[in-house]
Amino acid sequence: HSAMQIGAYGDWSIVTCEPDAVLRARGRAVTVDLHTAPGGAETALPLHMQQAVVAGDPFATIESVLAAHPAPTGECGLPFCGGLIGYLSYDLGRLLEPIADLCEDDIGAPDYCLGLYTSALLVDHRRGEVHACGYSADSDAVARERAVRIADLARQHLPEKRMPGAAGDGVLKGNFTRDHYIRALRETIAYIYAGDIFQANLSQRFETRLAVSA
Secondary structure, three states: OOOOOOOOOOOEEEEOOOOOEEEEEEOOEEEEEEEEOHHHOOOOOOOEEEEEEEEOOHHHHHHHHHHHOOOOOOOOOOOOOOEEEEEEOHHHHHHOOOOOOOOOOOOOOOOEEEEEEOEEEEEEOOOOEEEEEEOOOOOHHHHHHHHHHHHHHHHHOOOOOOOOOOOEOOOOEEOOOHHHHHHHHHHHHHHHHHOOOOOOOOOOOEEOOEOOOO
């Protein structure tokens, strides 16, 4: 969902599930989890998972997946009819240019995580409409089945009205103590005065346990 205002880039939200494949990159290794039905059929369920690890350029892996599963662009009249959805991390920049690796990786999150989706619900905020779309390179009937399935899933899993009250236990845990943060801030200012840097994004992470569904 775009946080931009409606009328600019915030007209549409995309809701999807059950990816045909999931790509997770760590450095120059990409783990690909393929979700297929028994016998290689295109039906969405029941799902089995096959895993492969691809070594090399993680951006080339994205290109090869998109080339093997070309989604329609504009043919369905919607901004998304199928393709990859996920995130690309800042850490991918280390594959493009030499950047010192000074931070401890205390999360272990992939450098990117992308799902290959062949169905989605698209919410048109401008018109107040929801569209179900499905895609198949081989069969219009399969594409329609996928659109019908994700619409049915949405009807079956309508969110319950949220009860009033806190969404978590209210305890926020940061990865900085107050003294540590102030010391880091002073060091950053000193680096700027010394001419080593001209700006810095001094951020900290807060965590809490939530009592609501993701």
